[in-house]
Structures are given as structure tokens and as C-alpha cells.
Amino acid sequence: MRALVFVLRRLLAAAGTLLAVSVVLFAGSEVLPGDAASASLGINATAEQTALVRAELGLDRPLAVRYLEWIGNAVQGDLGVSVLERAPVAEIVAIPLADTALLTLLAALATIVIATALGLAAGLRPGSRIDRLLSGGALVAVSIPQFVIAGLLVLLFSSVLGWLPAVSLVPAGGAPIDRPEILILPVASLTIFAAAWASRLIRAIVIDANTAPNVEAARLAGLPERQVIRRHLIPATIGPAAQAYAWLASALFGGTAVIEQIFNYPGLSETLVNAVRHHDTPVLEGVGLLLAGIIIGSLVIADLIGLLVNPKLRTAA
Template identity: 65%
Template sequence: MTALGFLARRLLATVATLFAVAVVLFAGSEVLPGDAASASLGPDATIEEVAQRRAELGVDRPWPVRFVEWGTAALRLDLGTSTSMHRPVVDVVAEPLAATGLLVGLTAAVTVPLAMGLGLLTGLRPGGRVDRVVSAVAVVAVSIPQFVTAGLLVLVFADLWPLLPAISLPPLGGGPLDRPEILVLPVAALTLFGAAWASRIVRATVIDADAMPHVEAARLAGLPERVVVARHLLPAAAPPCAQTFAWLLSGLFGGTTVVEVVFNYPGLSQTLVAAVRNHDTAVLEGVGLLLAAIILVSFVVADLLVLAVDPRLRVAAR
């Protein structure tokens, strides 16, 4: 199979997965109690008023018809109209998605090199003093729920030592980058868990790669350690590490929800909470589809990186 064929197969699998996600999202919104018509009219609305409102919103039609219309529109990047805000869903989620993307991007920029460094440091000398200390800290960091970690950071750095704001609200009419200090604690809360989790996997990968025959042969040939690590060990460890960081990216998009709520950060979590409260299924479905697309694309990119750095896969793809 050629590299182009590999890419085509991965893209087809991504499209099929995204379609399955769309079906699950739409079906899940159908079984939720209540609907947008009842939520918009309030508890005092009569049956006739609710029926009229359902007809206006188009939710009284069979769900297969509405699913086909929604899916067809989504292919044109039209995710429908918010029933609570009366605005296109794309416009509703654009700013919160950018804020969440900024938080995830900053966290990834800190977490990936930190996890790689810790994984290499401990994996090249397993069982040593540094390995024992880092492993113990990593296990503790992974074991603590993220909302507890976020609360402890607020307690220490916003209460006991008021160095950073406890609430991550940007200035009125501005964005998070207008007050960069509001990003420090949310990024730290996400990084503690992400770096601890990823570094453990990188460590195990480095240990496995270090035991490979070609790495041992490079050392026996008298090559400097930095050359052995850079030219022989890291290429062998790159494929599983790339997949690990793709999983990390997907986990960050999910993990930001808790952190955003704790710090009152204006990301997607606030939009989702409002959509659930108002039974705004268009926003729920749109956000879910967008997040699924972002995560699936990250896995495709990870696969391409693996194909680029692993000579064995490049040879197999020819």
C-alpha cells in the first residue's frame, strides 16, 4: 500500500467515524427529556402553544428527515440555528471554541516537551533515584481529580499567596490574551495531569526502544550517547509517542470542561451548560460534532507523523 493509499484509508475511516458520531449525537438529543419548544415557552405554556412552537422550530417532523437535513447542512459547515439565542450555531460557538482552543494549545505546548523530557530522563535510567521521585509524583498527579488539582492551585496561588487571579475572566470586550495571567492556573491544572500521564507512557516506550538490538548495537559501536538517543532510540520511540500525544490532545479537549467551570473560563463549557439548560440541541450537536472532528483530525495527523518518522512504515507503505 502506498502512502497515498494509507492516507485515503485513514480519511475514509475518519469520515465513517464522524458519521457514527453524528448519528449518536442526534439520537442522544432525541431521547433527552423536554425539548427546545417547552424550554423557550416556560412551564405555564399550554399544549397548543407548545405544539405551535414545535412546528415553528421544525422539531415535530420525523427525526430521520431532520437528521438528513442537519447532516446535509453540516457538510456545508452550517450547523443550524440556536433555538435559545436565535443565532447560527457557528457564530455561537466561534468565540468559546477559540478560547478553549487557546487553552488546549498552550497546555499542549507545555505538556508535550515536559512529558518527553521526563519520559526520556526516567526511561534511560529506570529504577534510579530520579526515576523513583518522578514516578511517585506522576502517580500522585494522575490520581488526583482535576477539579481537586484546580482547587488546590487556587488555594495556594490565589488565596494563600495572591499571585494569580482565581477567576479567569478576560476584560470586558477583550479576550484571554489581553490578560495572560488568567491563563496560568488553568494551564497549570491541565498540565499537571497531562504531563504526568504522558510521561509514564513515554518512559515505558523509551525503555522498550532502549532494549532494541539496533540501539544496543549503536552503543557497542562506541557512538556517543546523544547520537544513540537522537538517531536510533527516538525514531523507534516516536510512533507510540505520537499516538500518545494524539490521545492527550483529545483528553485535553474533554478535560478543559472541568477546569473551565472551576476557573469560570469563557470556553465551550459555558456554552454547553447553557445549551443543556435551554434544551438547545442544535448547539449541543454542533459542539459535539466539532470536537469529534478536531479529535479525529488530530489522530490522522499523528498517523502521518508516524509515517514520516518511522522508516519501517515508509518501506511497508511502498
């Protein structure tokens, strides 16, 4: 019963957070210089023409009224209509969202595999030569900005070796998955930084779990080290690691914008840039709300996973 109350509280907190984000997002997009009417008409439009278009778009109504209408429609799955393309926002962002999700998913999977292996190798032997080597390498990788990592990868694998394309060109009417080679450098750029950061966190989690009473008791009972790790140590790390990876996945999703711009990848960043350039507030607000929902949802899922796998958390809840 207490666990159910905890879940309900987390869901309500997530809904409240998303609502607060929607207010900030809507208000922030509205205070940008100009508006959708002036952007769609151009600089030569008269005041009368601008006023007429503002009335057609409903921009002459009070801000609070427009927000309530927008958030009410968004709850029902209607994110509005693009001022620039005169099409539903949901249709406009569907394909870019899928392309960004593909990039994030591949980077997240690669990060989980690499970070878990490196974190376990370093955490099981703290202070050893392999720990110092892996921790030092991870620190170096974390210290390098992602756009620098992307530039170095392009220089090496595209300009020098010529193995991979420097730009993610998608066939007309196709998708990035149709040309898997264009995904390698963007995914690697995201993974190197993310895996380095996550491996240091997993190392700390493993070191903490390795000193837990049940793990020490298993060793004192004479169980082989492999069984101690598999039966006692790894289960104790699942909850904290799941929370770390969920947070990381949300950060990856929000951090793909720079990488997409560097490689000209057809994701959400291009849609956002066009929306800001043309002051297409329905698209800007819709994409922002989607990203916020995905990030907040992933963090809630992480909390629920931690609740399920950790008896201490269930007792505390």
C-alpha cells in the first residue's frame, strides 16, 4: 500500500513538473521578439495586414486564455497547427522525433554496454592499475566537449581514413536506418562522452555495493567470487544503475541537438531551428513539451525501477 502511494505521488509530481514546464515554455516562446503573424507576412506587411493575421491566429487574445486552450488541446494529443506549414504540429514532428529517438536509442544502448563493462572492471578492483587506467581515460573523455569529439571523429574517420561519411545525408523519401553508415559517427560522438560519464558513476555504485553486508556475508560463507558478483553484487547495483541510465537517456535525448547540427542529421534540432527562425510558436511549444514529457517520463520510470528492485526503497516508500 505504501509503495502504491509512493508511485501515485511520483506520478502527480511528474504531472505537476510537466505543467510547470509548459507554463515556462509557453511564456518564454511568447516573449520572443516578433510573433508568428509578422514572421509569416514579412517585413513589408502593413499594420492592418499584421493585425488581421494576428486575429486569424488568435494572437490578439489574452495570454492566459491562449495557454489554457493550448494545454487543454495538448492533453488530448493536439499540439496545434504550424503557422509556417499550415499542418498539424504532431504530423510535422513525427518523423524528426523518430529519427532523433533512433539516434538516442542506439547511443543509449552502446553507452549501457560500454559503461557497465568499464564500471564493473574498475569498481571491482578499486585502486588497481586497471582502475586507474579506466578512471583516467574516462576523466579525459568527460573533459572534452561533445562537439570537439565529433570534430575529431570526422577528421580521423572521414577526412583521413575515408571510411565514414562526414554528413548524414538521408536518401530522398528514406530514413537514416536506410544508410546505417551515416549513424556511426553521430552515435559514437554521443556514446564516448556518455559512456565515460556513466562508467565513473557505475564504478562508484559497484564499490558501494561491494561493501554491503550481504555481499560480505556471501564471501564469508565461502561462495565463489563469480557467484557473489552474480547473485548479490549485481542485483544491488540494478536500482541505482537504472536510475543513472534513465537520467543519462534523458540527457542524451536533450543533448542530440549539437550533434545533429554538426552532422546535418535530420532530427528534431532542424525542426526547432526552423521554428525559432520563423517564429513558428506552435511547433516550438509542441517540440518543447514533447521533449519535457520524454525526459520527465524517463526519470519517473527510473524511480519505479529502483522501487521494484530495491527492498529498502519499498520499505522507505
